[in-house]
Amino acid sequence: MRDRNPSFIRIRLQNLSIKITFECKLPSGATGMEKTKFREVITPQQSFFDLKLKELWNYRDLIMLFVKRDFVAQYKQTLLGPLWFVLQPILTAIMFYLIFGRIASIPTQGIHPFLFYFSGLTLWGYFSDVFTKCSNTFAGNAALFGKVYFPRMAVPMSIVISGLYKWWIQSMVLIAAIIGLYVLGVERTNVHWTLVLIPVYIFILAFLGLGLGILFSSLTTKYRDLSFLLTFGVQLLMYGTPIIYPLSFTSGLMRKVLEWNPLTGILENFRYAVFSVGSFDFGGLMYSFVFTLIALTVGILVFYRVEKSFMDTV
Amino acid sequence: MERIKVEHIYKQYRLGQVGTGSLIQDVNRWWHNVRGKEDPTLKITEANDPVAHDNSGFIWALKDISFSVNHGEVLGIIGRNGAGKSSLLKILSKVTSPTKGQIMLNGRVASLLEVGTGFHPELTGRENIFLNGAILGMTKREITYKFDEIVAFSGVEKYIDTPVKRYSSGMYVRLAFAVAAHLEPEILIVDEVLAVGDVDFQKKCMGKMKDVARHGRTVIFVSHNMEAVKNLCTRAILMEHGTIVSEGLPSDVIETYLMSRNQLDWGKEYSEHEAPGNAYTRLKSIELIPIREDGKPIISVKSTLEIKISFWNYVEDLVANLSLHLYAATGECVFNVITQLPPPTIGIGLHHARCVIPKELLNTGVFYVSFMLVQDTAKPLFNFEEVLTFEVEEEREITNWHGKFPGFVRPNIDFKLQA
Numbered sequence: 001m002r003d004r005n006p007s008f009i010r011i012r013l014q015n016l017s018i019k020i021t022f023e024c025k026l027p028s029g030a031t032g033m034e035k036t037k038f039r040e041v042i043t044p045q046q047s048f049f050d051l052k053l054k055e056l057w058n059y060r061d062l063i064m065l066f067v068k069r070d071f072v073a074q075y076k077q078t079l080l081g082p083l084w085f086v087l088q089p090i091l092t093a094i095m096f097y098l099i100f101g102r103i104a105s106i107p108t109q110g111i112h113p114f115l116f117y118f119s120g121l122t123l124w125g126y127f128s129d130v131f132t133k134c135s136n137t138f139a140g141n142a143a144l145f146g147k148v149y150f151p152r153m154a155v156p157m158s159i160v161i162s163g164l165y166k167w168w169i170q171s172m173v174l175i176a177a178i179i180g181l182y183v184l185g186v187e188r189t190n191v192h193w194t195l196v197l198i199p200v201y202i203f204i205l206a207f208l209g210l211g212l213g214i215l216f217s218s219l220t221t222k223y224r225d226l227s228f229l230l231t232f233g234v235q236l237l238m239y240g241t242p243i244i245y246p247l248s249f250t251s252g253l254m255r256k257v258l259e260w261n262p263l264t265g266i267l268e269n270f271r272y273a274v275f276s277v278g279s280f281d282f283g284g285l286m287y288s289f290v291f292t293l294i295a296l297t298v299g300i301l302v303f304y305r306v307e308k309s310f311m312d313t314v
Numbered sequence: 315m316e317r318i319k320v321e322h323i324y325k326q327y328r329l330g331q332v333g334t335g336s337l338i339q340d341v342n343r344w345w346h347n348v349r350g351k352e353d354p355t356l357k358i359t360e361a362n363d364p365v366a367h368d369n370s371g372f373i374w375a376l377k378d379i380s381f382s383v384n385h386g387e388v389l390g391i392i393g394r395n396g397a398g399k400s401s402l403l404k405i406l407s408k409v410t411s412p413t414k415g416q417i418m419l420n421g422r423v424a425s426l427l428e429v430g431t432g433f434h435p436e437l438t439g440r441e442n443i444f445l446n447g448a449i450l451g452m453t454k455r456e457i458t459y460k461f462d463e464i465v466a467f468s469g470v471e472k473y474i475d476t477p478v479k480r481y482s483s484g485m486y487v488r489l490a491f492a493v494a495a496h497l498e499p500e501i502l503i504v505d506e507v508l509a510v511g512d513v514d515f516q517k518k519c520m521g522k523m524k525d526v527a528r529h530g531r532t533v534i535f536v537s538h539n540m541e542a543v544k545n546l547c548t549r550a551i552l553m554e555h556g557t558i559v560s561e562g563l564p565s566d567v568i569e570t571y572l573m574s575r576n577q578l579d580w581g582k583e584y585s586e587h588e589a590p591g592n593a594y595t596r597l598k599s600i601e602l603i604p605i606r607e608d609g610k611p612i613i614s615v616k617s618t619l620e621i622k623i624s625f626w627n628y629v630e631d632l633v634a635n636l637s638l639h640l641y642a643a644t645g646e647c648v649f650n651v652i653t654q655l656p657p658p659t660i661g662i663g664l665h666h667a668r669c670v671i672p673k674e675l676l677n678t679g680v681f682y683v684s685f686m687l688v689q690d691t692a693k694p695l696f697n698f699e700e701v702l703t704f705e706v707e708e709e710r711e712i713t714n715w716h717g718k719f720p721g722f723v724r725p726n727i728d729f730k731l732q733a
Binding site: 039040058061062072076077145146148150308309 | 316319327328404405406407408409410411412413414415416417418419420421423425427428431432434436437441444445448449450451453454477
């Protein structure tokens, strides 16, 4: 062992199906031999928990260029350009206002219905955007992935970041709407100090979308059916999340279902922070956090697994 | 100094079982397994490539590949289609992983399996330079630093702020290659990208590649263009059926390669069930007969070559043409001829065709023949690829010079010095 490869000492712990490879480099002087040192080794199996974060960091320029590409490409040759980022949720909120507020008369916790729907939609838009786009990582980039190597995680990361930009722009509109309605005297909004927790909510939302997205992305490389299920599932999930109605509006089975939904806690706490309605739900927040952590871990493990072999199965 | 060390690399592809593509099928398979029945989806796909495979539905695209490449070397990899060259490149460039074995690399790797990977049609030339550069592994700073050089090399200065979807295909390729050419990795992996662009641009590319090697970087180059391999590479590897069969100086390895394709005799005959072809047509036989005044069976520049083709046609009342391509060993097409127009209508059954290549047309060297059966002068029914290979030998009046005439053809053209 020492003679063959003095610059590496490998200890392989083989426990059930989990393989961990430790590699420690000795200083070359210590071995007393000068031999070519290789900076990188390609092997069939990769250590299980290697997230390659450093490599991803080295490709940060690529991630930002992907973000830019998504923005530029999406709105080239459109008349209104990036205005669509805000027009979409505004129009949807108005539609909800007419259908659910006026016709169905679903209460909105005393918040002006437009603000209620719009605030919910910005969060939902971010989550569903990240989720659906990430779930297309492998299928949508097969041609690219087949020709060149870069950390595959760069694609979902760029989706999270470009979604964040979009959410940020939409939040500006929300703030403008709150101030506007305040000045007009229509609605007095009292923000709550938990406003400072909003970055945490957004963080959880983004990584929940990412975790579920990459998990589905990995699964759809094998089961194409899932992509159809996903489109339908996301639509359904929107109605199973308190966006067009508050949690307090529901009862019985519906309430139970909503409490299992990891998005519920985020939505409710967000509205509490912005509008001071309802209550601060610490348990719900923790549940969302733990759920996200699990989804992300499973997603990443499966993603890195599939990443290595996926080109052979498409 | 060793830059790349490949040790016992194997690559296995599974056929049939993987990529069934549907959850229903997997559930179905699981249900059959539970009841102890045979897997209904487990069908072995017969691959029609020459890579050997056993009956378990696995094929070994690469078998025990080991080699190493040093600092400043340009390694050429040659071999027929399906020999495993692309699989090897994919593993080296980390697009897919090996089944067994390991590769050790020393230095940053950039692979060019395609030019313009990740180009977005809506983005401008400028934006695409940055995007493509980053995909190939450059940082934004490096690209900014080399930006002017890249633009100058590509020759599309005027259109740099135009979306690339408005580019001509030539401009597109030039821009894409310009980005790739300015990568400065220690290890560059190139797959046949030189097959694009016009002659001037190709020369520029070749020059750039030589430059890269001169600066102590390592290049791995896969190509069908033997001239390019001879010119560029310092060493070559010949692959066949997933293994390395020859390694050494490019000229020697290329000769081995050409000889291996030249072993085919001057004719082939198939029985109907093993004949190449498809549901429309099958090849019965192809034969090359040299016709000479002295009657000797020699294929030389002074022999008329008669090619006789017999094939089965399975299409009723086929308005048929044969289209014959003659290629030089290096892969360039020398000519393409078709049978008479307007095309005759032929019925189901055995048919024959005859092509005569006049003497004193082809130069010395190895040539191979492919032909297609074409319906209505538009729809190819089957392409019989490389069905015949032959070498034209030298036969000339005494000259004091013994070298090979350049070019693929050496036609008998009236050219006289008035004395």
